Amino acid sequence: MAESDNIVAETAEKIFADLADAQTINRDNKGAWKAPLWQALTEAGLPLSWVPEDCGGSGASLAEGFSVLSAAGRFAVAVPLAETMLAGWLLAQARIASPDGEMTVVPASPKDRITVNADGSLSGRARGVPFAKAAKRFAVLASDAKGNFSIALVDAGKCRIETGLNLGGDNSDTVTLDQVQPLTIKPAPQGFDQTRLMLMGGVARSLQIAGALESMLEISVRYSNERVAFEKKISKFQAVQHNLARLAGESAAALAAATSAADAIANATTFNDEVFLEAVAAKIRCAEAAEKGGAIAHQVHGAIGFTIEHILHRYSLRALAWRDDFGSESYWAVELGKLVAARGADELWPLVASR
């Protein structure tokens, strides 16, 4: 495992190692591991990492929170930690205090819109909302007829939730708000819009994918050094070595793109084209790496990696599922391509070489 950057991430790593061991979770089909894990994370203040202390959170920096998400990806954590962190962060933008318990953000796709009605209630439908069913509260970003954005805290019980599952078997639900009165609603800060939320969510998912790929590389290397075929370890076959070298390349690309984007967002003073490039490039490249890298991890494992008993799917399928959240790579590629074209050919390199 990569060395942790800070004490917050070290705390997260330790909790995951103790309570989110992939083998243990994979054998537990009743989900008994979930409550103790969530309790430990809550006691450590991790779900509200990005919430200032005066809003009920632990006031960690963006950078510290991002490294928690990297660790969560390395363990393919299947509780709404990233989602609650994002929700707390969103609420904090409008100085709304975060309640205890699981939260998620609505909407979770750039294509869905939640509307603020004239009476202050909220309406709209959001698809693919991660862990909506497990969440007690939603952090909602909504806009009125004039396009002004508001941030609201909403009781999940007031919304209609149609459950769905993503590729990794985690909840990815459709949330419908029909004139729901929020618990609290405040104007979003100047310039804050849905793109900002989507890109923050996208960077979170990029870090998680990169973390999952780190683990896929590690368990694939380990397996290749154990498995014997044709009277030698399969790691000694050049074809296998080169496949694993390619997996290392995909893992490296995902790691570099995701951590660079996280660093860009954590240190951004304005939300300009350069930060946009960092965030969407991370989502695009990490999604591509999830496909290519995951395929190699499975190839190295052979049939055993295709079984429900083996832990590989915990990483490979979640990495694939996370591609879809907060805008897929295809969606963001179109947006990035439009931006690049609008800036013009001679402004492409200055954008790429901006930091």
Added chain:
Amino acid sequence: MTAALRFDPIRLPSECEQLRKEVRAFLAEEIAAGTFDPHKPNREDTDVPEFSRKVGARGWLGMTWPKKYGGHERSFLERYVVTEEMRVANAPTRRFFVADRQSGPVLLKYAPENIKMDILPRICRGEVCFAIGMSEPNSGSDLFAAKTRATKTDGGYLINGTKIWTSSAHIADYMIAIFRTSPPTKENRRHGLTQFLVKMKQPGIQVNPIGQITGQYEFNEVVFTDHFIPDDHVLGEIDGAWKQATSELAYERSGPERFLETYYVLTELVRAVGKNPDTRSAEGIGRLVAQVHTMRRMSVSVAGMLQAGKEPVVEASIVKDIGTVWEQQLPHRVRDLAAFVEETATNRETLEKQLDFAIKTAPKLTIQGGTTEVLRGIIARGLGLR
């Protein structure tokens, strides 16, 4: 346990931004003066001595070397900025590029003082061109199978044999080459090769040009017949070249030249699609930009880690592996998208000419300076597989 890969998110320090402006202004002046055309990567004569001297005069050669040898004691990140700006502009760097990146650092480490004082300041002034003598007709990737002999004689060595695929040998003033001084041993097949500084344009050296599929003549066969090299031109340990070959590779492998070689076709495609691309073009361009951005951030990260005194050998090999595969595929992906460009696009002809050249260039990118197969072997070793 796998050693974790590291790609620290390096931010270029503020001095790099001022430098970048200076480099761009200089290149714009040179383009305006007709020194080179950034839209024509396929020009026949890439050796422009006057340009080389101007770059030296700006202080952009030997940037990281000690001042006593003509260097400028600046950071690797500053050198990185100069390198990437030159590459993206398709500037004619052939005369100085190898000396600045590779040969100078080898001399700094292994050459005797008198040679360092003689040659390094001239590299910094952009006056000398270097070639690298590694491959032979029967040894390419298998470097340690080299057979060209260096036989001890009074005051030096006599060289006999042939180097091949030697870029720039026809214009080079010097070559850094490995020659066989002893047979390999049973225990160590890499033993017996020694690194030498060769003065080109001397008796006993014949350079024969070799045409490439691009129509260019950049590489050569170099035949040595009783060519004399004095003792003080030995670089490092006799028979021990294998110990010296690896440490510089991180610099050589991870630079911007490892993913920007065909970049110009992407710029030209963006020009051709105009301000309002259709969905397919936008999606294709978006992905390519995301990919090149990621490559660059990886490459900058390795440069930053090197500057910080780390040795990211595996990371550097990964940058070259995926960077060269990417720049090799780029012209084909751009061609896919160019199929939908309007016939009326003003730069259509430029784009097509560039694509022809880039597609012809592409096969060499995963061969030169260490093949994909060799790199993946190094990465596999780093992963603990061999």
